[in-house]
Amino acid sequence: xxxxxxxxxxxxxxxxxxxxxxxxxxxxxxVMYWYQQKSSQAPKLLFHYYDKDFNNExxxxxxxxxxxxxxxxxxxxxxxxxxGDAAMYLCATSRTxxxxxxxxQFFGPGTRLTVL
Amino acid sequence: AQKVTQAQTEISxxxxxxxxxxxxxxxxxxxxxxxxxxxxxxxxxVFLIRRNSFDEQNEISGRYSWNFQKxxxxxxxxxxxxxxxxxxxxxxxxRGETSGSRLTFGEGTQLTVNP
Numbered sequence: 001x002x003x004x005x006x007x008x009x010x011x012x013x014x015x016x017x018x019x020x021x022x023x024x025x026x027x028x029x030x031v032m033y034w035y036q037q038k039s040s041q042a043p044k045l046l047f048h049y050y051d052k053d054f055n056n057e058x059x060x061x062x063x064x065x066x067x068x069x070x071x072x073x074x075x076x077x078x079x080x081x082x083x084g085d086a087a088m089y090l091c092a093t094s095r096t097x098x099x100x101x102x103x104x105q106f107f108g109p110g111t112r113l114t115v116l
Numbered sequence: 117a118q119k120v121t122q123a124q125t126e127i128s129x130x131x132x133x134x135x136x137x138x139x140x141x142x143x144x145x146x147x148x149x150x151x152x153x154x155x156x157x158x159x160x161x162v163f164l165i166r167r168n169s170f171d172e173q174n175e176i177s178g179r180y181s182w183n184f185q186k187x188x189x190x191x192x193x194x195x196x197x198x199x200x201x202x203x204x205x206x207x208x209x210x211r212g213e214t215s216g217s218r219l220t221f222g223e224g225t226q227l228t229v230n231p
């Protein structure tokens with residue numbers, strides 16, 4: 001089945017130690033997103049790639065970076081995680097076509113990050 | 117600016133009861149798209165439905181139904197004969213034609229269905 005895959009599902013890191021979360025997709029969608037979701041809150045968009053074009057949200061901290069080496073893969077790098085960065089990180093994909101009615105986003109299972 | 121309001125933070129029902137989750141939205145876009153997602157305890161957001169602003173036809177899918185009313189800017193979601201497996205957080209979301217690919221989420225409604 002076509003899907004969005006996130007690895008690992010659970011990640012523990014130490015305060016200040018860089019960490020990378022990965023996302024891959026078999027849907028061949030051209031748009032990929034990274035969201036941060038803290039407990040009992042809605043997902044918050046960090047950035048997204050429209051094809052190779054990177055789009056950062058204005059309030060996304062510089063501590064968060066992303067890479068998209070090809071259509072299928074996208075990485076979230078947290079350069080110096082703080083305690084406040086502990087959250088669920090969700091990857092999503094969508095496709096843009098001539099018909100915008102088919103632009104819904106499909107989400108991966110998420111990576112739950114713990115910062116010690 | 118766009119905004120989605122889910123006034124019900126938590127709802128608790130007993131199995132087999134019907135339950136309606138409310139969603140009210142604000143947008144200045146003429147064309148926009150509304151979505152409902154389900155987030156079970158496992159964490160994955162599961163897409164349930166998309167509704168386009170130019171299509172006010174209500175939709176039924178099994179035990180799920182959606183009532184879209186542009187006059188009141190509402191897009192409510194009803195689960196008929198609820199089951200324990202329906203327990204999850206449900207998010208309503210909006211994407212306007214001027215917002216690119218961005219979704220604006222409501223704060224979510226935690227639904228608990230008790231046996």
